[in-house]
Amino acid sequence: MEMEMEMEMEMRAEEDIEIGEDITPPLTPLSFALHDSLLSSHCSSCFSLLPPHPFPPLHFNPTFPHNPHHVLSSSSSSSYCSPLCSNSDSPLHMSSAEPHLLHLLQSHPSTYPHGDSSDLRAALRLLHSLPATRPSARIAGLLTNHHKLLHHDDHQRIRDGARAMFLARKMRDEAPNVCSDNSSSVSPDDAVLEEAALCLVLTNAVEVQDKTGRTLGISVYGPSFCWINHSCSPNACYRFLVSPPPPPCSAEKTPLRIVPLGQGIQIESGVCSNNVFIKECGSYGPRVIVRSIKRIKKGEEVTVTYTDLLQPKAMRQSELWSRYWFICSCTRCSASPLTYVDQVLEEISAANFNSSSLSSDINFDRDKATHRLTDYIDDVIDDYLSIGDPESSSVRLERVLTQGLSDKQSECKEETSQQTYWLHPLHHLSLNAYTTLASAYKIRATDLSALYSKMDDHLLNALDLSRTSAAYSLLLAGATHHLFRSESSLIVSVANFWSSAGESLLTLARSSVWSQFVQRDLPVSNPSSTGKYRCPNCSLVDKFETDSFHGQVRHADFDYVSNEFIDCVTNFTQNVWNFLGLGCQYLRVVKNPIDFSWLGTIGQDIVRYSGTQVASKCGAERRISGSEAEGYNNQILKKALNPCHEPD
Ligand SMILES: C[S@@+](CC[C@H](N)C(=O)[O-])C[C@H]1O[C@@H](n2cnc3c(N)ncnc32)[C@H](O)[C@@H]1O
Structure with missing residues (x-):
């Protein structure tokens, strides 16, 4: 029966649900696929790390119906962590034409020049489990967004993907070499079913992550x-x-x-x-x-959420539109003026420098400044991820955080001034920069300790680098916690950042190099005791131990636990923050990484300021009016970030 094909579906609570409760059993997927780069290191069935001697697919080396001597190369196939995983997954792996697709992409890379093939393999598996499927607005009850996605700029990727899937299925059913001769002769009409299955995967698949947040593959x-x-x-x-x-x-x-x-x-x-x-x-x-x-x-x-909640509204909306084809109208997106979190996530300031004076600029082009800062930070992070030079990446990121980005402005023939833009410490790019800096300093520390295993100045330098890495982790956790207080759904990011910060601090506290610091009279007393730290003012550790002993989660206590936790961490941080930020210009500017009241009356200023900002969105350019911007700049960012202004 075919009805309600275009009806939008949603899920509702069947009963009252408390915070922090599981609301589904563990659900097994309809289809899934590891990312290509992990095929030889992770189990293709459950995605766990492979043992030293993994299990191959059952009955591997399939032959082709018309060429019994032709077998696929096992290098383009899957491996499993156990006979159980191999038994349960190999039949589908083999019959879905997944090995044929991998073989095709290896031997004819031009068939699909768009990188990772996990979407295609998940779609092949799905098609095979649903043999009676024909293209429609829904397959297996799931929306495909087929027509919308095919009008997208990126539709070539879908067309190429569907063609590769079609060829793989043909190789499975007919002959191994169909791909080399006939790829261009596959018309879009031949591969409509494959196209719909691929669109379904693009609309419904989620990225599967392990406990550390590493992305392993996709699952529908x-x-x-x-x-x-x-x-x-x-x-x-x-x-x-x-x-x-x-x-x-x-x-x-x-x-x-x-x-x-x-x-x-x-x-x-x-x-x-x-x-x-x-x-x-x-x-x-x-x-x-x-x-x-x-x-x-x-x-x-x-x-x-389908997107990163620490992105500002415009970025979230643009991603949701280009991937899922809808304009989000949730309470956060509909708020007018923008919510506090959305304002700070995109907040920047500017100042004008000329030969005679330093003045607050009240008429800067915010879009241009945002683009320049975004391009700069994205470039550094891309370089860090691809080239992997942690030292130059950290130098470049810290430079833009402390000194901002400068731009020559010619306002009239005689006068040229230099305009400089700064990121707010809670701007989403600042948060990305802290993540990268925590990672880059950690890698530098690890590399240095690996090079010099004896106790000497190099090890002390390594400890300095670990200290700075821990400081950025703490700053990231504190900054997102500050945002979480206004937007409680950020709890997932906050929890992850707190556990990374805790791990970095423990690694630092457990370092064997501390005795050197104590000898040098650095401002910390017996820091190794931090590893056994038990807050004298709260009983959280006892509470958690009791709760986990009894296997309970006390829902009613959530607010209490969350407040106690932040009070406890704030107290602890006051004792160590100056030490953690020692020698780093940007970290010295941050007076407290958890309580951001040092930034001034930030909430009020931004809310007041945002009235102008929202109204000005109607114009072609978003400019701020003079007195408001000046008050804002003076109180907050210039004070905090302008390198010419020494923090109090
Ligand atoms: C994974 S599906 C979610 C279930 C979907 N509503 C359905 O009917 O099958 C994703 C699609 O649901 C729709 N969707 C999800 N969240 C939405 C929202 N907040 N507003 C409008 N449409 C939404 C979009 O069409 C999106 O491409």
Whole structure:
């Protein structure tokens, strides 16, 4: 029965849900694929790290129907962590034409010159599990966005991908060498089904991450996960279980606590009826669990985020439009004026320098300044990731954070001034810069310690670098925590940043080089005790130990625990921050990495200022009016960041 094909689906809470509760059981995927670069290091079934002697696919070396002597190379195939994973996944791996696709892409790279093939392989697997499928607005109950995606600028990637999938399926069914001769003769009409499956994957797949946040591959789940819509202030998040599945009898029964709006609607393949959830209870692939991050009332829509919530509104909207084809109208996106978080995430300031004076500039072109700063920071981060020179990357990032970016301005023939733009310390680019700096300093410290294993000045330098890395991790956690206080759905990022900051501080505290510092009378007393630190003013550690002993999560205590935690960390930080930031110009400017009241009356100023900003959005350029910008600049950024202005 074909009805309600274009109806937008959503998921709602079936009952009242407290904060921090699992609201789905572990859901197994309909389809999944490791990223190409991890095929030889991770299990193609459960995505866990491979043991030293991995298991190959069962019955490998398939022959082709018309050429029994031709076999595929095993280098283009999958490996498994256990016989269980190999047994459960290899039949689909082989019959979906995944090995044929990998072989095709290896032997004829021009067939698909767009990089990673995981989308294509996941789509092939999906097609094979749903043999009766024909292209439509929904396949297996999931939206494809087929027509929208094909009008996208990027549609060539979809066309090429569909053609490669079509050829791989043909190689599987007919002959191994179809690709070399006939690739150009595949018309878009031949590969319509492949195209639709690929669009489904692009619309519904999620990136699977391990516990450290590393991306492993992609996975498509059934409607109970994929019908969950996006919000920039979501009330749920999800995590993955990346390990071989437990035996079925030992699986814990967490109930599914969300239901689709309009339950019972029949969609083509029957997947949307109640038995859809049974179909999702397979036993392999990375599993996903949805968890509440806010209290959710019975009947309320459950939402997750499809994008990075630490991006400002315009970036989130542009990404959601280009990938998912909708304009987000959640409470955060609809707020007018912009929410405090969205204002600071894109806040920049400027000053004019000329030969005679330093003056606040009140008429700078914000879009131009934003583009210049964005290009600069993105370039440095791209270089860091591709060239991997942590030293020059950290120098360049710290230079722009402290000195801003300068631009020559010719306002009239006689006078040329130099305009300089600064990023706000909570600007999203600043947050990206802190992440990169924490990583770059850590790598520099590790490299130096590896080169010089004996106790000498080099090791002390390595410790200095670890100290700066820990300081940037702490700053990142503190900055996002500050934003989290206004936007509680940032809890997932904040939790990750706090655990990285905690790990960096522990690594630093446990360093064996501390005795050298103590000898040199540096301003820290017995820092190794930090490793055993127990706050004298709060009982959080005891509380967590008791809770985990009893296996409980105390929902009602969430606000209390969160406030106690931040008070405790703030106290601790006051004792160590000056030491952590020693010798680093930018970190010295940051008076406190957790309590940002040193920036002045930032909330009020920005809210007042944003009235002008929102109104001016109607004009071609966004310019700020004189007195407001001057008050703003003087109180906040010039004071904090202008290198000519020594912080108090
Ligand atoms: C993974 S699906 C989510 C379920 C989808 N609503 C459905 O009917 O199958 C992603 C698609 O849902 C729609 N969508 C998700 N979140 C939305 C939102 N906040 N506003 C409008 N459309 C949204 C978009 O069409 C997007 O491409």
